[in-house]
Amino acid sequence: DGGITQSPKYLFRKEGQNVTLSCEQNLNHDAMYWYRQDPGQGLRLIYYSQIVNDFQKGDIAEGYSVSREKKESFPLTVTSAQKNPTAFYLCASSIMVGGLQPQHFGDGTRLSIL
Amino acid sequence: AQSVTQLGSHVSVSEGALVLLRCNYSSSVPPYLFWYVQYPNQGLQLLLKYTSAATLVKGINGFEAEFKKSETSFHLTKPSAHMSDAAEYFCATTNTGNQFYFGTGTSLTVIP
Numbered sequence: 370d371g372g373i374t375q376s377p378k379y380l381f382r383k384e385g386q387n388v389t390l391s392c393e394q395n396l397n398h399d400a401m402y403w404y405r406q407d408p409g410q411g412l413r414l415i416y417y418s419q420i421v422n423d424f425q426k427g428d429i430a431e432g433y434s435v436s437r438e439k440k441e442s443f444p445l446t447v448t449s450a451q452k453n454p455t456a457f458y459l460c461a462s463s464i465m466v467g468g469l470q471p472q473h474f475g476d477g478t479r480l481s482i483l
Numbered sequence: 484a485q486s487v488t489q490l491g492s493h494v495s496v497s498e499g500a501l502v503l504l505r506c507n508y509s510s511s512v513p514p515y516l517f518w519y520v521q522y523p524n525q526g527l528q529l530l531l532k533y534t535s536a537a538t539l540v541k542g543i544n545g546f547e548a549e550f551k552k553s554e555t556s557f558h559l560t561k562p563s564a565h566m567s568d569a570a571e572y573f574c575a576t577t578n579t580g581n582q583f584y585f586g587t588g589t590s591l592t593v594i595p
Contacts, residue, residue: 473529
């Protein structure tokens with residue numbers, strides 16, 4: 370079945386450490402997205418990518434970095450510069466055909482600080 | 484700029500009662516609108532989408548939403564709540580597909 374796989378489901382970060390969250394899709398979608406979800410704040414866009422080797426900052430990109438070397442993969446690195454990284458992180462993808470196609474979501478990674 | 488506003492961060496209904504979750508949009512161009520559901524520790528699942536083909540949109544699990552341009556609304560309804568409907572619901576919009584804008588969510592509690 371086609372879908373989006375995020376790993377790990379739970380991740381712990383030590384102070385000063387960079388951690389990388391994995392996102393893989395086999396839907397053949399061009400666009401991929403990373404969101405951060407905090408209680409009561411909905412989803413906030415961190416980065417998105419419309420095509421391989423290209424990505425754009427979202428509303429809260431500071432302290433995060435991404436790469437898009439392959440169409441099916443869009444990993445997110447939470448750097449030590451992100452001072453409040455504890456959150457639920459969601460990866461999504463969509464077909465780049467106007468706005469008619471909704472986003473498909475993975476099951477998320479919950480990041481906590483040790 | 485595009486945005487959606489969800490009125491009521493928490494809604495409680497009795498099992499079998501009408502579910503009404505409110506969403507208003509702000510857009511300078513005709514929007515595409517979506518409702519998603521999220522169960523604990525999971526991603527978002529699409530319930531339904533509005534793409535201007537019809538103002539009343541039917542989705543999965545008995546949910547439907549009506550696009551009302553005069554009220555700039557896209558409220559989600561279900562005639563009879565079931566215990567399994569308890570979840571977080573998000574309204575979202577886009578006009579290009581490049582960026583999606585989500586509301587802050589409404590947590591639905593179903594009382595037995």
